Amino acid sequence: MQAFKMSKRQQEIIDCAGKILSKSGISGLTTKNLALEMKFSESALYRHFKSKGKIIESMLAYMEHDMDQRLGEAVQSKDTPIEQFQAMFSSQFDFFSKNSHFVVAAFSDGLMEESRAINQAIKKIMAVKYKHLMPLIQTGQKQGDFTDKIDAKQLIHIVMGTFRLMMFKWRMDDFKFDIKKEGDKHIQALLTLMS
Amino acid sequence: MQAFKMSKRQQEIIDCAGKILSKSGISGLTTKNLALEMKFSESALYRHFKSKGKIIESMLAYMEHDMDQRLGEAVQSKDTPIEQFQAMFSSQFDFFSKNSHFVVAAFSDGLMEESRAINQAIKKIMAVKYKHLMPLIQTGQKQGDFTDKIDAKQLIHIVMGTFRLMMFKWRMDDFKFDIKKEGDKHIQALLTLMS
DNA sequence: GTGAAGTTTGTGAACATTCACTAACTTTTA
DNA sequence: TAAAAGTTAGTGAATGTTCACAAACTTCAC
Numbered sequence: 427m428q429a430f431k432m433s434k435r436q437q438e439i440i441d442c443a444g445k446i447l448s449k450s451g452i453s454g455l456t457t458k459n460l461a462l463e464m465k466f467s468e469s470a471l472y473r474h475f476k477s478k479g480k481i482i483e484s485m486l487a488y489m490e491h492d493m494d495q496r497l498g499e500a501v502q503s504k505d506t507p508i509e510q511f512q513a514m515f516s517s518q519f520d521f522f523s524k525n526s527h528f529v530v531a532a533f534s535d536g537l538m539e540e541s542r543a544i545n546q547a548i549k550k551i552m553a554v555k556y557k558h559l560m561p562l563i564q565t566g567q568k569q570g571d572f573t574d575k576i577d578a579k580q581l582i583h584i585v586m587g588t589f590r591l592m593m594f595k596w597r598m599d600d601f602k603f604d605i606k607k608e609g610d611k612h613i614q615a616l617l618t619l620m621s
Numbered sequence: 622m623q624a625f626k627m628s629k630r631q632q633e634i635i636d637c638a639g640k641i642l643s644k645s646g647i648s649g650l651t652t653k654n655l656a657l658e659m660k661f662s663e664s665a666l667y668r669h670f671k672s673k674g675k676i677i678e679s680m681l682a683y684m685e686h687d688m689d690q691r692l693g694e695a696v697q698s699k700d701t702p703i704e705q706f707q708a709m710f711s712s713q714f715d716f717f718s719k720n721s722h723f724v725v726a727a728f729s730d731g732l733m734e735e736s737r738a739i740n741q742a743i744k745k746i747m748a749v750k751y752k753h754l755m756p757l758i759q760t761g762q763k764q765g766d767f768t769d770k771i772d773a774k775q776l777i778h779i780v781m782g783t784f785r786l787m788m789f790k791w792r793m794d795d796f797k798f799d800i801k802k803e804g805d806k807h808i809q810a811l812l813t814l815m816s
Numbered sequence: 817g818t819g820a821a822g823t824t825t826g827t828g829a830a831c832a833t834t835c836a837c838t839a840a841c842t843t844t845t846a
Numbered sequence: 847t848a849a850a851a852g853t854t855a856g857t858g859a860a861t862g863t864t865c866a867c868a869a870a871c872t873t874c875a876c
Binding site: 451454536537573575581586591594597616618619 | 649778811814815
Binding site: 456457458468469471472477478 | 834835836837838839
């Protein structure tokens with residue numbers, strides 16, 4: 427929504443915030459470090475954002491918008507549910523391997539505690555994924571590509587849980603292993619399991 | 622290991638720490654709040670622990686020990702892999718529904734960032750679960766109870782991911798919904814999927 | 817038994833540091 | 847020349863931690 431109204435400088439700031447986030451985590455994301463990374467003073471931050479919280483909110487809002495668009499395109503690019511499923515996660519892995527800082531932002535519960543607004547922004551990101559996954563799973567179930575022995579909701583829960591744990595492990599490993607390769611394995615395993 | 626060497630007072634302190642953790646999250650777990658909950662001064666804390674970090678480490682070490690024992694008992698109480706699988710998670714849900722603060726302690730990545738020692742303590746807790754799950758899955762695969770189309774490792778990943786996401790949602794919901802009931806549904810869904 | 821010595825568990829005050837944020841002033845830019 | 851973007855220098859509040867000290871209890875010597 428408000429991701430469009432961002433100035434170049436604001437974009438740079440949330441990029442830096444992301445860089446810090448993936449490097450030192452939430453506890454490292456301080457106004458001091460952010461200013462340091464931006465190579466200007468702390469107070470200069472407040473020329474561009476009203477508060478630190480707003481910076482994080484903007485980052486999450488931008489991420490939500492971007493993810494929504496990307497997932498939409500990924501789904502549209504394919505015809506069958508299985509291909510769409512693969513395309514969705516392929517797109518996700520691709521995105522996160524290029525923007526690993528968003529992994530911390532979106533899947534970190536430490537951030538969750540900061541404020542009500544941030545908490546809700548994270549929920550919205552989860553909802554976006556759900557939104558794109560649900561119709562895909564449902565038509566897949568109708569066509570017999572996926573099991574209908576299990577509720578679509580629960581299927582999505584399992585899929586999203588598997589994905590989240592991958593991101594968690596990847597982050598614990600300091601983003602060292604190849605998330606695309608490792609990720610595709612798990613997605614393939616999920617597909618095998620779901621059919 | 623060192624969970625045995627704890628004094629009663631130390632036990633009380635980590636209990637209070639847990640209470641705070643589940644009520645106000647990591648950011649609420651300050652020496653001030655902890656002392657407040659203990660109804661004594663902040664400095665008294667340092668009569669029992671060398672640092673705040675050591676308090677958290679002790680809590681996690683205690684949890685690891687406790688979980689190891691509980692999971693071992695759960696597995697031993699049953700004979701077939703499927704029953705063992707169910708017993709394991711039933712035990713987990715039971716435990717967490719009584720000790721919801723451990724959910725925050727064990728599944729919060731915010732805590733992860735605090736120190737190397739804490740990070741490793743969390744990894745050890747994950748390893749404990751893995752240790753109990755692996756032989757169970759493997760014999761289940763040999764006996765034909767579970768699919769062998771998928772690697773045991775990946776199967777465990779999917780199971781643990783599903784479990785973690787449940788805990789995450791439960792915590793986001795402020796521990797309101799019935800984790801035992803909701804949890805059993807997911808476990809049943811997993812069993813359906815895995816056979 | 818009684819007093820000296822030592823331990824445990826607490827207190828309140830201070831500590832150095834970090835945090836997000838602000839006011840007043842100066843420089844850059846269009 | 848006026849707005850936008852930056853600086854310097856500060857704020858109060860919160861953080862974890864250490865300090866000297868004291869009350870209550872146990873241990874031990876005479």
